[in-house]
């Protein structure tokens with residue numbers, strides 16, 4: 001769905017110029033007597049009647065639609081509750097609005113911006129408020145695209161006009177601030193939707209080479225240098241992890257590298273690394289059939305990296321980034337990796353493969369080495385790594401494992417701003433010992449217990465003592481039902497956290 005955002009006064013007089021008018025309202029405002037009308041005295045009275053019956057309290061996520069029958073420029077008045085001026089409340093209100101507007105098939109929408117939102121506060125500036133509401137609106141509108149026999153007709157774009165509730169509220173500065181926030185919200189949401197679309201693609205449509213093509217397209221658009229390392233070069237470079245995982249499939253693996261240089265004089269280089277398994281059958285250690293279709297989403301980390309790089313390309317922050325995506329398809333076949341095989345990774349470290357379903361860490365090992373050899377000085381990997389993280393944290397928080405508390409705190413803080421929760425696991429030395437192998441430097445599975453930690457620490461073994469954070473998104477990157485601004489299926493989680501982290505520093 002395309003959106004067009006404008007900011008300004010309503011075209012006066014014209015009735016039913018809009019399909020809907022969104023009125024954000026708090027519980028307090030709903031109780032207050034007197035003051036200017038919200039929509040129109042008669043419509044407002046109807047809302048108060050509904051409220052008196054307890055049908056609408058102006059709480060977060062609540063909404064009610066009332067037909068204005070010619071009394072207002074918006075044919076439908078959509079009242080959306082919110083708990084106050086915070087980024088999370090406004091993102092939630094944006095998403096609630098989107099769901100209702102979608103149902104109304106609204107294409108021309110007016111959003112009344114409350115003065116308290118337009119002026120912002122210490123915790124949530126006007127820009128942040130605008131960004132959050134816009135993100136909620138766009139992200140909340142999204143649904144996984146269906147492949148259908150009959151193609152529906154192309155939908156008109158949604159026109160959204162923001163209108164300050166109090167006329168002359170702050171004038172041009174308010175307009176500039178609000179518009180800047182809306183713009184940032186659009187960018188952040190579009191990066192996230194890009195990641196969702198990619199992650200929602202079926203495994204027969206998206207193979208490692210396809211992932212490489214998307215990366216090239218982004219590189220071309222934003223003038224990033226792109227390296228696509230094919231299977232032959234990967235063999236020459238000694239990428240035993242990537243090759244091992246990819247060799248069971250007819251679709252060869254790819255190591256994908258994007259270079260962004262926004263601070264040529266700085267030696268600091270962010271290494272942002274994504275797991276790009278375009279389908280994970282488990283390999284010879286085959287997964288059970290039930291739910292295996294969700295493994296089309298096993299490249300959610302790669303998608304998050306690409307979504308972030310699009311935003312980086314737009315905002316051009318003064319930092320350096322090396323983005324690495326390890327792309328492969330994990331299949332069982334006569335050529336596939338087998339349990340008991342010992343492989344040599346690009347770092348030289350040897351790995352005993354005890355479970356071919358622990359494939360993410362094998363490709364990521366080589367991806368970390370790739371980033372380090374190209375100059376990365378701090379590393380973040382994003383991966384749908386373990387089912388265990390969903391056992392521990394459900395779909396509510398992304399799990400983190402790190403060797404650097406400060407870097408982790410920065411990421412958690414960025415996540416808080418973005419409304420994406422990240423929760424750290426401990427990394428005591430005992431856990432690392434679960435990966436000791438009789439046959440190699442380490443084995444690729446530490447068993448059932450503390451699976452998220454041992455999986456993370458396996459990757460950390462390839463960080464060469466650089467500051468490193470691992471984000472396990474296996475629980476948060478895919479939802480069985482939609483929630484707020486997050487859609488059913490792929491959520492595009494971590495795009496906005498990473499974009500926030502990388503764009504708010506220089």
Ligand code: BES
Pocket residue numbers: 280282298355357358359360384385386387388444445446447451474475
């Ligand atoms: N891609 C899976 C993890 C996963 C599980 C992602 C559920 C999304 C939803 C990963 O490759 C995997 O299979 N991990 C194994 C590790 C084990 C063999 C050590 C797991 O979690 O069972």
Ligand code: MN
Pocket residue numbers: 280282356357358359360
């Ligand atoms: Mn697996």
Ligand code: ZN
Pocket residue numbers: 277280298357359360384385
């Ligand atoms: Zn996997």
